[in-house]
Amino acid sequence: MKTIITYGTFDLFHFGHVRLLARLSEMCDQLIVGVSTDEFNAMKGKAAFFSYEQRSEIIAACKYVSKVIPEQNWQQKSTDIEKFDVDVFAIGDDWEGQFDHLKSQCDVLYLTRTDDISTTEIKNNLAVP
Ligand code: C2G
Numbered sequence: 001m002k003t004i005i006t007y008g009t010f011d012l013f014h015f016g017h018v019r020l021l022a023r024l025s026e027m028c029d030q031l032i033v034g035v036s037t038d039e040f041n042a043m044k045g046k047a048a049f050f051s052y053e054q055r056s057e058i059i060a061a062c063k064y065v066s067k068v069i070p071e072q073n074w075q076q077k078s079t080d081i082e083k084f085d086v087d088v089f090a091i092g093d094d095w096e097g098q099f100d101h102l103k104s105q106c107d108v109l110y111l112t113r114t115d116d117i118s119t120t121e122i123k124n125n126l127a128v129p
Pocket of ligand 1: 006007008009010011016017020036046071090091092093094095112113114115116117118
C-alpha cells in the first residue's frame with residue numbers, strides 16, 4: 001500500500017487545495033493530511049479564519065483524504081513518516097526545497113500550486129472596502 005503525507009493550514013478550503021489533494025490521491029492508496037493546529041499556525045505567523053477543529057472536519061470530509069492528523073510543529077514530519085510508513089512526502093512548490101532533508105526517509109514531491117487562488121486573496125476580495 002502506497003502512502004503519501006502532506007501538511008497545511010487549509011483555511012477557507014478552496015479549489016487550489018482540492019486540486020492538490022486530488023492529484024496526490026491519484027498517486028497513492030492512502031493520503032494522510034496533517035492540518036496545522038491553531039497554535040502551530042501562530043508559530044507560522046498565520047491566523048486562520050476557521051479553527052483547527054473546523055478545518056480538520058472539512059479536510060476529513062474530502063473524498064480524496066484517508067486520514068487527518070494534527071500538525072503541531074515543524075519536527076513531527078520525520079516521526080510521522082516512520083509512524084505511518086509513508087512512501088512520499090508531498091507539498092506545493094511554494095515550499096520547493098524546504099523539505100529536502102526528508103529525502104533520507106522517503107520520496108519528496110513538490111507539486112505545482114494552482115494559480116490565481118489563495119486564502120489571502122479570498123480574504124482580500126471579501127474585505128469590506
Ligand atoms: N496550495 C496549492 N495551490 C494554491 C494554494 C495552496 O496547491 N493555490 C497548496 C499548498 O502548496 C500546500 C497546501 O495547498 O501544499 C496547503 O496550503 P496552505 O494551507 O497555505 O499550507 P501552508 O500554510 O503553506 O502550510 O508544514 C507545512 C505547512 O504546514 C504548510
